[in-house]
Amino acid sequence: MPRLPLILPAALAGLLLLPDPARAAITDRALSCADWLKSAAHRKSEHPAPVAAKIRAFCAANPTMKAIDAEMTMTGD
Incomplete structure (x- = not known):
C-alpha cells in the first residue's frame, strides 16, 4: 500500500512553494x-x-x- 499520508503533505507543500504565474506586477487596474x-x-x-x-x-x-x-497579454497570464 502506498504511503499516501506521507506523500500528500509533501505534494501540497511543494505546491505552496510554486510562484503564482497569474499574479500581475501592475496592480492599478484603471491605469492606462x-x-x-x-x-x-x-x-x-x-x-x-x-x-x-x-x-x-x-x-x-x-x-x-x-x-x-x-x-x-505579453506574459500570457
Whole structure:
C-alpha cells in the first residue's frame, strides 16, 4: 500500500512553494498604458528584462489600453 499520508503533505507543500504565474506586477487596474509609461512604475518590473521590454513596447503601441491587460497579454497570464 502506498504511503499516501506521507506523500500528500509533501505534494501540497511543494505546491505552496510554486510562484503564482497569474499574479500581475501592475496592480492599478484603471491605469492606462500611457499613464503607466509616464510614471516611474514601468522602470521597476518584477519580470525579466526581455519581458518587461515587450510590455513597454506593447504599451507604447497601445497607449489607451489598460496597463494590466497589456502585461497579461505579453506574459500570457
